[in-house]
Amino acid sequence: MNSKSKYVAVPYLAWMVIFIVVPLALIGVFAFTTTVTCDMEGNMLTDEEIAEYEAYCEEEGIEPEYTERTIFTVQNILDVSKYSSVLINSAWLALIATVICLVIAYPLAYMISRMFYSRQKLALMLVMLPMWMNFLLRTYAWMTLLEKNGLINKFFGLFGIGPFDMINTQGAVVLGMVYNYLPFMILPLYSVMTKIDDRTIEAAQDLGANGLQVIWRVVVPLSMPGVATGITQVFVPSVSTFIISRMLGGGTNMLIGDLIDLQFLGNAYNPNLGAAISLVLMVFIFLCMSITNQLDNEDMEGVLL
Amino acid sequence: MDKNKIIELKNIEMEFDGERVLKGINLDIHDKEFVTLLGPSGCGKTTTLRIVGGFVTPDKGDVFFGGKRVNDVPPYKRPVNTVFQKYALFPHLNVYENVAFGLRLKKVSEPEIARRVGEMLELVDLKGYDKRGVNQLSGGQQQRIAIARALINNPKVLLLDEPLGALDLKLRKEMQIELKKIQQRMEITFIYVTHDQEEALTMSDTVVVMKDGTIQQIGTPQDIYNEPTNAFVADFIGESNILPGIMHRDRLVEFAGNNFECVDGGFDPMEPVDVVIRPEDIKLVPASDEVLNGVVENVQFKGVHYEIIVKAYSDTWVIHSTKAPEVGSVVGITLTPEDIHIMKKSDVKKVNYFKSDYDDAEGSDIEQQI
Ligand SMILES: Nc1ncnc2c1ncn2[C@@H]1O[C@H](COP(=O)(O)OP(=O)(O)O)[C@@H](O)[C@H]1O
Ligand SMILES: [Mg+2]
Numbered sequence: 001m002n003s004k005s006k007y008v009a010v011p012y013l014a015w016m017v018i019f020i021v022v023p024l025a026l027i028g029v030f031a032f033t034t035t036v037t038c039d040m041e042g043n044m045l046t047d048e049e050i051a052e053y054e055a056y057c058e059e060e061g062i063e064p065e066y067t068e069r070t071i072f073t074v075q076n077i078l079d080v081s082k083y084s085s086v087l088i089n090s091a092w093l094a095l096i097a098t099v100i101c102l103v104i105a106y107p108l109a110y111m112i113s114r115m116f117y118s119r120q121k122l123a124l125m126l127v128m129l130p131m132w133m134n135f136l137l138r139t140y141a142w143m144t145l146l147e148k149n150g151l152i153n154k155f156f157g158l159f160g161i162g163p164f165d166m167i168n169t170q171g172a173v174v175l176g177m178v179y180n181y182l183p184f185m186i187l188p189l190y191s192v193m194t195k196i197d198d199r200t201i202e203a204a205q206d207l208g209a210n211g212l213q214v215i216w217r218v219v220v221p222l223s224m225p226g227v228a229t230g231i232t233q234v235f236v237p238s239v240s241t242f243i244i245s246r247m248l249g250g251g252t253n254m255l256i257g258d259l260i261d262l263q264f265l266g267n268a269y270n271p272n273l274g275a276a277i278s279l280v281l282m283v284f285i286f287l288c289m290s291i292t293n294q295l296d297n298e299d300m301e302g303v304l305l
Numbered sequence: 306m307d308k309n310k311i312i313e314l315k316n317i318e319m320e321f322d323g324e325r326v327l328k329g330i331n332l333d334i335h336d337k338e339f340v341t342l343l344g345p346s347g348c349g350k351t352t353t354l355r356i357v358g359g360f361v362t363p364d365k366g367d368v369f370f371g372g373k374r375v376n377d378v379p380p381y382k383r384p385v386n387t388v389f390q391k392y393a394l395f396p397h398l399n400v401y402e403n404v405a406f407g408l409r410l411k412k413v414s415e416p417e418i419a420r421r422v423g424e425m426l427e428l429v430d431l432k433g434y435d436k437r438g439v440n441q442l443s444g445g446q447q448q449r450i451a452i453a454r455a456l457i458n459n460p461k462v463l464l465l466d467e468p469l470g471a472l473d474l475k476l477r478k479e480m481q482i483e484l485k486k487i488q489q490r491m492e493i494t495f496i497y498v499t500h501d502q503e504e505a506l507t508m509s510d511t512v513v514v515m516k517d518g519t520i521q522q523i524g525t526p527q528d529i530y531n532e533p534t535n536a537f538v539a540d541f542i543g544e545s546n547i548l549p550g551i552m553h554r555d556r557l558v559e560f561a562g563n564n565f566e567c568v569d570g571g572f573d574p575m576e577p578v579d580v581v582i583r584p585e586d587i588k589l590v591p592a593s594d595e596v597l598n599g600v601v602e603n604v605q606f607k608g609v610h611y612e613i614i615v616k617a618y619s620d621t622w623v624i625h626s627t628k629a630p631e632v633g634s635v636v637g638i639t640l641t642p643e644d645i646h647i648m649k650k651s652d653v654k655k656v657n658y659f660k661s662d663y664d665d666a667e668g669s670d671i672e673q674q675i
Contacts, residue, residue: 199393202360205380206387207407207458217406221397 030275031076038067076276083259083277087284090256093170094238097177101185101234102227104178109189109226110219113196120194127186130179139176139247146172146248168250176244177234184233192226193219228295235292236285256281309336311461311494312357317366319352319518326352327363328518334462334496339488341497343505344515345541350498351390353515354464357496359383385462386455390470392447394439394454400426401435403450407458425453428487445476452487462494469504481508502542506530514538535648539581546587548620550580550647558647561618563597565640569647579648584625585610586644589636596637604629 036044045053045066057064080087112123130138145151146166156162166172196219204218242257251258256277263274312334319327327349334340342350355361356368359380368375375383386407395403402409404422413421426432429449439447448468455463468484469477485508488495499505505512506526514521514529514537522534533539536547550560555570560580572578592598599617606612611629615622617638630636 197393199389199391200395202358202380203387203389203393203395203454204406205360206358206385207454208381208410209406210379210381213410217410218395218397 027275027278030272031279032072032074033070034073034075034272035068035070038069040065040067042067042069044069076272077280079273080277080280086254086259087256087281089253090239091284093174093255094177094235097174097181097238098231098235100174100178101182102230105182105185105189105230109186109193112190113193124190127183131183135180136243138180139244142172142176142179143167143247167248168252170249170253172248173245173253176248177238177241180244181234181237185230188229188233189223189226192223196222225296228292231292232289235288239285240281310334311336311371313369314353314356315367315369317353317356317363317368319349319356319361319363326518330366330520332513332520332523334494337492337494339485339495339497339508339510340513341499341505341509341511342513342515343499343502346500348515349518350515351466354466354496354498358385358387358464384460385464386458386460387464388451388455388466388468390466392451394447394450396440398439399435400431400437400439400442400450403439404453404457406454421457425457428456429453444471445480448472448480456487456491460493462496464496466498467500484508506542514541533581533646533648536579536581539646539648544584544623546582546584546622548580548582550578552576552578552647558645561597561620565645566642567645567647568642572647577650579650581646581648582640582644584612584623586640587622587624588639589613589624589626589628589630590639592635592637596639598635598637601630601632601634601636604632
């Protein structure tokens with residue numbers, strides 16, 4: 001790096017420190033600490049000692065007085081294991097949503113990438129169009145569609161079938177994830193596929209590859225960087241979402257995101273546990289992504305996060 | 306008719322976005338023939354080649370392989386392979402896998418693949434490059450891989466679209482010789498596209514000169530060079546003096562203010578014609594009353610010869626000579642009757658003229674004879 005570009009980098013470095021490094025450090029601090037109750041001399045009190053002291057105060061008719069102290073602990077992290085079923089459920093639903101997105105997006109992105117250039121722009125705009133609407137509004141729309149007496153059930157009612165329980169199911173949550181995050185799968189796939197030269201595909205046909213063989217032997221390997229990016233972009237927001245599960249899952253299907261939300265804004269207020277869960281989730285996502293990135297061939301330039 | 310005719314294009318027409326790109330292409334290609342499609346950029350060479358390869362379906366006309374109509378046969382079922390203009394190697398595969406691609410699709414056994422890939426890499430002089438990534442290779446090496454990859458399928462016909470266009474001059478010359486050797490050794494047909502007339506003349510058995518989606522002339526390199534059918538071919542194939550003339554009668558033509566004896570005939574009396582004269586066919590002599598005289602305007606040394614610009618009558622002549630006259634001096638121009646090529650008027654701007662010329666000629670001149 002020469003001296004000029006050093007100065008240019010300063011604002012970005014400052015940004016990264018303020019908005020990435022510091023918050024991460026804070027999460028780390030919260031996750032590995034807890035607040036304990038102490039007496040006025042600062043000695044930590046056990047639950048029995050507190051009960052004893054409170055009983056004594058009541059007898060004497062005086063207000064109990066405490067101080068608080070923050071101490072290092074791994075207990076929060078260990079406590080996260082109590083919620084492992086929630087984590088597994090979140091990962092499972094996010095995985096299903098990611099796979100569905102991939103299955104829908106792959107052929108679609110391929111078709112768009114082989115269209116005339118002017119039509120590609122239009123098709124991409126249509127893909128992006130739902131994104132221009134507010135996320136909450138989109139999800140509310142699905143609520144009214146899926147409700148017991150929503151539009152879909154009314155439609156089925158015309159034929160005398162239903163009503164079906166659609167809202168407040170895991171299926172509804174997955175649907176919400178797919179609907180909201182599908183463009184994040186299509187766009188990276190499209191952007192790598194559009195870089196595949198028509199001549200490369202023709203060369204494969206020329207050498208005897210039929211349609212499927214062209215896809216399997218040329219398009220798929222060459223689009224792997226896009227697949228890796230797409231999986232990341234769908235899986236990460238899906239696994240940590242809380243709005244979608246709250247609105248379409250009716251709170252009965254708690255996801256890891258809901259759990260974290262509860263620790264900060266809910267009645268289970270416990271920021272230390274919330275930070276610990278976030279940290280575990282981060283490590284989990286990091287592991288998933290390192291596996292995903294193996295999809296990406298080393299000597300190809302991916303557009304990875 | 307011809308037993309060894311393996312590909313036939315009949316009245317091929319092609320239109321892109323309302324623009325007629327091919328206007329009735331008729332072409333026969335024979336077994337073991339080296340055919341070159343030659344013409345300026347945009348004349349429809351690539352499109353013609355892609356029609357043979359099956360990547361484009363012609364709007365009108367038919368393509369026959371061995372007498373069978375193949376218009377609707379997809380590329381992967383055609384017994385031809387292509388060397389693409391910019392190689393189009395598979396970037397995700399190494400050299401070995403690029404060459405092996407065609408065989409893998411045919412489920413050839415692994416030892417057989419190894420043997421034939423080895424053979425092909427030896428043929429193109431790239432033994433030992435198996436494990437290299439194709440992006441680490443030079444242009445010339447990529448070119449060779451593209452050739453090996455196309456040849457491994459044992460095609461009857463190899464299509465090459467300006468395969469040497471991206472190489473430097475020296476490498477291009479080497480590859481020209483090598484490609485010709487490969488073609489003779491494999492005993493297959495090459496359909497070769499280039500806009501370089503020298504390349505076409507040195508490599509081909511048959512040259513097909515194209516312009517604006519029509520075939521101007523089909524013939525051996527000698528035919529094309531010595532007997533161009535019109536001024537366009539003459540000019541494209543080599544530098545030429547093209548002078549307006551009038552055919553008085555068979556074997557007598559008037560141009561540059563004089564009457565000349567020539568060897569051509571078959572024109573209407575007093576028909577306006579193009580007179581084509583190669584610069585190297587003109588002899589300079591001392592000025593005299595018996596010959597056409599002109600003033601030397603410029604002399605430039607070109608390595609083997611001098612290029613001399615002479616203004617004579619109202620025309621500017623380009624003359625190649627090993628001796629350099631002085632600029633400003635008056636010289637005499639002499640021609641033998643064999644040096645004077647008479648061509649039907651085919652003003653490049655008058656496309657209609659051209660077309661009707663071509664239509665008349667169809668069936669006689671255009672049918673190539675090998
Ligand atoms: N796929 C296509 N779409 C539109 N126009 C095309 C297409 N392919 C070729 N053309 C046009 O057809 C003409 C001939 O092209 P081409 O066959 O590539 O010429 P050449 O190879 O002789 O340079 C050009 O004007 C080119 O712009
Ligand atoms: Mg071309």
